[in-house]
Amino acid sequence: MLSKRIIPCLDIKNGRTVKGVRFQELRDAGDPIELAEFYTKNGADELVFLDISASEEKRATLASLVEQIAAAINIPFTVGGGISSIQDVQSLLKNGADKVSINSAAIQNPELIKHLADKFGSQCIVVAIDAKQINGEWWVYSLGGKIKTSLNLYKWAQQVQQLGAGEILFTSMNHDGTKNGFANEALQQLSKKVSIPVIASGGAGTREHFLEVFQNGKADAALAASVFHFKEIDLPNLKSYLQENKITIR
Amino acid sequence: MNIVIIDYGAGNIKSIQFAIRRLGYNAILSNNTSLIQQADKVIFPGVGHANSAMKKLKDSKLDQIIPNLTQPVLGICLGMQLMCKYTEEGAVDGLGIFPISVYRFPQKSKIPHTGWNTIEKLRSPLFNSIQEKEYTYFVHSFYAPISDFTIAQTEYIIPFSAALQKGNFLATQFHPEKSSSPGERILSNFLNLNK
Numbered sequence: 185m186l187s188k189r190i191i192p193c194l195d196i197k198n199g200r201t202v203k204g205v206r207f208q209e210l211r212d213a214g215d216p217i218e219l220a221e222f223y224t225k226n227g228a229d230e231l232v233f234l235d236i237s238a239s240e241e242k243r244a245t246l247a248s249l250v251e252q253i254a255a256a257i258n259i260p261f262t263v264g265g266g267i268s269s270i271q272d273v274q275s276l277l278k279n280g281a282d283k284v285s286i287n288s289a290a291i292q293n294p295e296l297i298k299h300l301a302d303k304f305g306s307q308c309i310v311v312a313i314d315a316k317q318i319n320g321e322w323w324v325y326s327l328g329g330k331i332k333t334s335l336n337l338y339k340w341a342q343q344v345q346q347l348g349a350g351e352i353l354f355t356s357m358n359h360d361g362t363k364n365g366f367a368n369e370a371l372q373q374l375s376k377k378v379s380i381p382v383i384a385s386g387g388a389g390t391r392e393h394f395l396e397v398f399q400n401g402k403a404d405a406a407l408a409a410s411v412f413h414f415k416e417i418d419l420p421n422l423k424s425y426l427q428e429n430k431i432t433i434r
Numbered sequence: 435m436n437i438v439i440i441d442y443g444a445g446n447i448k449s450i451q452f453a454i455r456r457l458g459y460n461a462i463l464s465n466n467t468s469l470i471q472q473a474d475k476v477i478f479p480g481v482g483h484a485n486s487a488m489k490k491l492k493d494s495k496l497d498q499i500i501p502n503l504t505q506p507v508l509g510i511c512l513g514m515q516l517m518c519k520y521t522e523e524g525a526v527d528g529l530g531i532f533p534i535s536v537y538r539f540p541q542k543s544k545i546p547h548t549g550w551n552t553i554e555k556l557r558s559p560l561f562n563s564i565q566e567k568e569y570t571y572f573v574h575s576f577y578a579p580i581s582d583f584t585i586a587q588t589e590y591i592i593p594f595s596a597a598l599q600k601g602n603f604l605a606t607q608f609h610p611e612k613s614s615s616p617g618e619r620i621l622s623n624f625l626n627l628n629k
Contacts, residue, residue: 186590187550187569224614229550255452260571260612280448282573282612305482307546307573308446350546350573379541381548404544434550434569 187434188398189229189405192412194219197237199245217256224257226419229434232407235265247279254280262310273300285310285353288326291333294347301348311349313340316357322370329357338377345378355385363389371401383407391417391425398431437461438473442490447479453611457622467499475625476503480512485524487512501529506627507603514605515576523576531603534581543591546575551588553596558585560604562623568616570608
């Protein structure tokens, strides 16, 4: 049986992880490689690296970091953050990334998804969608949640699938950072409306939230950052809890 | 040991090179036919679209070289599918090493089949020390059905070939280089096969 995936997400700035990471096991909590190795050993099914640095040199730094990550870990990983061209994607894949995640660039130019899928294959193109529910309706936001667009979540998701996206990473801005659970209702709707895998993001606070996102949200994978970084949830413990509750987990 | 990963511009092949390095060996990336023919072990990767991949193989004459190799050859993912006779992806004729066809999954569940799934009915030295129902990592929309050449199978929508073997030609649908320690064990088993 295909297992549900648990995906820790690491925010990267100028080659270092941001958000304080409190692990006694790590010598250098800001070192993304050491953190990636730690999560890999602890049973992470995949990793996502989100580059939030704004500097001009970010592309070169990121490509070299991707190469170091690929050399160090033996599970798949996705790289995202400001990716806007075929050249960006080519460089990241060539350096060892398994998938790239695009967001604002896809909103600005939806055809980019098609160009990337045609050139590199759908399997490595993740489209990240940040959305917020306002008066019952889900609106897509761009530029890291700063700009409201006129796109409806479900319609945009169907469009990106049609253009060739291989996966959707949906972050609910209403739930992100609350630690009150994932946007299960929207996730369930999303899963009905698209036929590509959906990664749920935003709202993880407890083990039960992960159980709910798989049972009720019908998500294929669940992503979280701080609950793992601050060790509020221990990966091996989470995975055995989900297994006990009849979720297919590696 | 002389290990060559066939480099014909097919996606993320560095990961395979890194995985082999973690096992303590050095693999070179090359599309040079004589280097490939002289290698002790050949790895045939492939990510992307069957159509463009097959075209690149033909452009570099690798389509004639690969089927005649006599050393152990390991195809991975699209590499495996291209070793078959035909694939529905782009309606392309493959290398014909495995006399079977590759089909698109029926749309009864999410496609691509993405993530960790179990492999079973293991029957090949490739799976020495690998337990039945071990998890490995898959990403694909097309599959090879179960046949006489199946050495491992997986179920997603339908049972399909997770790995194939015919003589010195071995192939996995999953990505051993991305399948954590079991994947590394499978790669190591491949590298330890006798020539």
